[in-house]
Amino acid sequence: MTDTSTVSPAPASTSLAPLLQSSLEAQRQAGGRDAAALGALRAAASVCRGGLERRWEATQQRDRAQLESGSARRVHYLSMEFLMGRALGNALDALGLRQTLSDELARQSLELGQVIEAEPDAALGNGGLGRLAACFLDSLAELGLPSFGYGLRYRYGMFAQGIRDGAQAERPDDWLAHGDPWSVPRPGLHYTIGFGGRVVTEGHGRRWEPSERVRAEAFDFIVPAHHGEQVSTLRLWQASAAEPIDFPALCRGEIAAAGQHQLQADALNWVLYPDDSTEAGRVLRLKQEYLLVAASLQDLLARHLEEGGRLHELGLRNAVHLNDTHPALAPAELMRLLLDEHGLSWDESWSITRQACSYTNHTLMPEALETWPVRMFETLLPRHLEIIYEINQRFLDALREQGGVDDARIRVLSLIDERGERRVRMAALAIVASHKVNGVAALHSKLMVETIFRDYAALWPERFINVTNGVTPRRWLAQCNPGLAALLDQRIGEGWRRDLGELDRLRGLAGDAELGRALQAVKRANKLRLAERIRRDTGIVVDADSLFDVQVKRIHEYKRQLLNLLHVVARYQAMLDAPEGEDGRGWTPRTVILAGKAASAYQTAKQIIRLSHDIARVVNSDARLQGRLKLVFLPNYGVSLAERIIPAADLSEQISTAGTEASGTGNMKFAMNGALTIGTWDGANIEMAEAIGPEHLFVFGRRTEQLAELAALGYDPRLQVEEQPRLRRVLEAIASGAFSPGEPLRHRGLVDGLLQRDRYFLLADFADYLAAQQRVDALYREPAAWAEACLRNIAGMGGFSTDRTIAEYQREIWAPAQARAVREEALQPRHAG
Numbered sequence: 001m002t003d004t005s006t007v008s009p010a011p012a013s014t015s016l017a018p019l020l021q022s023s024l025e026a027q028r029q030a031g032g033r034d035a036a037a038l039g040a041l042r043a044a045a046s047v048c049r050g051g052l053e054r055r056w057e058a059t060q061q062r063d064r065a066q067l068e069s070g071s072a073r074r075v076h077y078l079s080m081e082f083l084m085g086r087a088l089g090n091a092l093d094a095l096g097l098r099q100t101l102s103d104e105l106a107r108q109s110l111e112l113g114q115v116i117e118a119e120p121d122a123a124l125g126n127g128g129l130g131r132l133a134a135c136f137l138d139s140l141a142e143l144g145l146p147s148f149g150y151g152l153r154y155r156y157g158m159f160a161q162g163i164r165d166g167a168q169a170e171r172p173d174d175w176l177a178h179g180d181p182w183s184v185p186r187p188g189l190h191y192t193i194g195f196g197g198r199v200v201t202e203g204h205g206r207r208w209e210p211s212e213r214v215r216a217e218a219f220d221f222i223v224p225a226h227h228g229e230q231v232s233t234l235r236l237w238q239a240s241a242a243e244p245i246d247f248p249a250l251c252r253g254e255i256a257a258a259g260q261h262q263l264q265a266d267a268l269n270w271v272l273y274p275d276d277s278t279e280a281g282r283v284l285r286l287k288q289e290y291l292l293v294a295a296s297l298q299d300l301l302a303r304h305l306e307e308g309g310r311l312h313e314l315g316l317r318n319a320v321h322l323n324d325t326h327p328a329l330a331p332a333e334l335m336r337l338l339l340d341e342h343g344l345s346w347d348e349s350w351s352i353t354r355q356a357c358s359y360t361n362h363t364l365m366p367e368a369l370e371t372w373p374v375r376m377f378e379t380l381l382p383r384h385l386e387i388i389y390e391i392n393q394r395f396l397d398a399l400r401e402q403g404g405v406d407d408a409r410i411r412v413l414s415l416i417d418e419r420g421e422r423r424v425r426m427a428a429l430a431i432v433a434s435h436k437v438n439g440v441a442a443l444h445s446k447l448m449v450e451t452i453f454r455d456y457a458a459l460w461p462e463r464f465i466n467v468t469n470g471v472t473p474r475r476w477l478a479q480c481n482p483g484l485a486a487l488l489d490q491r492i493g494e495g496w497r498r499d500l501g502e503l504d505r506l507r508g509l510a511g512d513a514e515l516g517r518a519l520q521a522v523k524r525a526n527k528l529r530l531a532e533r534i535r536r537d538t539g540i541v542v543d544a545d546s547l548f549d550v551q552v553k554r555i556h557e558y559k560r561q562l563l564n565l566l567h568v569v570a571r572y573q574a575m576l577d578a579p580e581g582e583d584g585r586g587w588t589p590r591t592v593i594l595a596g597k598a599a600s601a602y603q604t605a606k607q608i609i610r611l612s613h614d615i616a617r618v619v620n621s622d623a624r625l626q627g628r629l630k631l632v633f634l635p636n637y638g639v640s641l642a643e644r645i646i647p648a649a650d651l652s653e654q655i656s657t658a659g660t661e662a663s664g665t666g667n668m669k670f671a672m673n674g675a676l677t678i679g680t681w682d683g684a685n686i687e688m689a690e691a692i693g694p695e696h697l698f699v700f701g702r703r704t705e706q707l708a709e710l711a712a713l714g715y716d717p718r719l720q721v722e723e724q725p726r727l728r729r730v731l732e733a734i735a736s737g738a739f740s741p742g743e744p745l746r747h748r749g750l751v752d753g754l755l756q757r758d759r760y761f762l763l764a765d766f767a768d769y770l771a772a773q774q775r776v777d778a779l780y781r782e783p784a785a786w787a788e789a790c791l792r793n794i795a796g797m798g799g800f801s802t803d804r805t806i807a808e809y810q811r812e813i814w815a816p817a818q819a820r821a822v823r824e825e826a827l828q829p830r831h832a833g
């Protein structure tokens, strides 16, 4: 493998015109417009990087002053995923270079749009969790908080999704193929990371002697604020072999053996989610998680000491935030560093660790809570296992001392799961070692303390809080929807970019018919652009005047793309039955748009993609519908595709089973861009409905408590089918091969899954979903009323900026006062943990 990623980019330049000219000339001679666009991208990135690096230097100075004055802590946001997307448009806006570049390109007969489109997405993430981390960096910069995001520099991010014969085909996402013009390599910054080996006693302490070592090298990606010159930093670690090739082996002709270290280190960087269906894949994943944690904490410690910080102040000056359980090794590693490398006492180390650490939970699905076999720790991380055992021992001893806890409770609370093969519960470690644990929307945070973390919440109710997610309005409104941004600027001023609460001023204008028409004109232009993209990528021709009904997100049973497909089939059947419409008023033309990746080992999700293509083939070619219903699956969903799709949506499908979607952030992006939501009472949909006014959304379906009741009574999906002839007809058509005549049984398994268990209650919500879809049709027939509802939706979204989210994290979790409170709490007797 040729690794272009280690090639340093050209030195950053400062002035655009000469660089652009020479670069374009060279590219033009080399071949064609694509090459010219790539050349321009490289030149523009280089200029931007120069500006960003200067801001970076200034920010570090400023941060030091803030830290020394004690007015802030530096935030270290550890995340296995950062779904950054493209960087050029954002950098141009932040640096105020958009117009300059656009003019310069025009002189070279290139369009800025083409150049922006030439950039590959940095897709170092999977879905919402990774995109949240990316939005957080934007807001950390915007709010001027001293901060570093820490992640891994995957060579091939997630995977690129193609569609072959209607099925998902995965290939490596080679995002570094043309180099990485944004990275700032930090050649002096590297740390050694150990694995395996043994632990020896040394004096009063213990010391780990790893048997394998890799080097972690830093690459920085600078994230600028849009108001002010401060930046945040995404520092990505790339592993390389700590030891050179085995020369004697090479001389013996044993080439593979000679390079074994290199290969092992390299593999740590290959992909985001190694297939964890094999032991080797699981080992790789745990090693990746440790690589992230160990390199980031060494970096933190080195910086703290270099800035003259004293060890016992480490937690007062530094926050370590765990984005989900993937970096939950952090407290164990921080303890190891403080105890073994710096000789602090257990109590001192523990107090610092708890001051520093905080943890966000992102899912209630029990199967998504990470655990690792003790056996794997023994082999890979023996010293960490000792430390985890001791944390556990002290925690459980303190509980027993308090009294009132029986053995059953101890078994539930223990960091070690003793049922079957012994395993370390990573979420439990994160909770015990953190001073704050948060959920990501009000309902999720409530369910978190009532269900999965019930027993810990009973011990420490004040530790658990809610901080509802958001999205950055710079990318998800200003950049992705320039038409709407210009309209907002004109009607409510430009302040919303910085204070999204300003959107509230639209409320008073919602009835303004002229504004409504202007909004519709913007939407129509966005839809035309998307229609062109759909034609290009799928060959399907869609009508920009039809209602664009959109569900884009990872494919998962709980998100219920299948329920959406059941509606499409029901609609198809009804259109054939009653061509003039069920009420004689005709059918509202619809284009149903899906996009999303299925995890490579998730067969049911892949089957749903397959079904959507089968239905699309039949429906899209049925002339009787006269083009009034189309179904489209757009391949390779990612940030850039989302930026194209979302501004063009009329209807946003947020239809997860109530109680399963932690927050959702796609829902927020759509509403901000003037789409109406059809959604369940789930995640952040609830808070959106409350902010907008529930009458301006299409809310349907059973609520969390109602589903729990239904389940308790013994839910039988077959009864739903017996009672609902329309549902029966839909399922029969799918199960009997109406959409897969060449292989009639192809989708039988999906239907059987619904009839036998229907874990996510699709059939229970089907009738109400159809009723809500009818309300959608009816409102869409009244353009003025539809536009007014869109305006009310936008107006209500002021609270869903990550600027608000980050301000809450700062106040409730990261502020120096929060760290001081931990120290005071530790001084109180009788406190477990």
Ligand SMILES: *Cc1c(COP(=O)(O)O)cnc(C)c1O
Pocket: 083, 126, 127, 128, 129, 131, 552, 553, 554, 637, 638, 639, 642, 663, 664, 665, 666, 667, 669
């Ligand atoms: C916002 C976003 C998500 C999250 O979408 P949900 O609908 O909240 O699941 C996933 N992927 C990408 C590319 C996004 O931009």
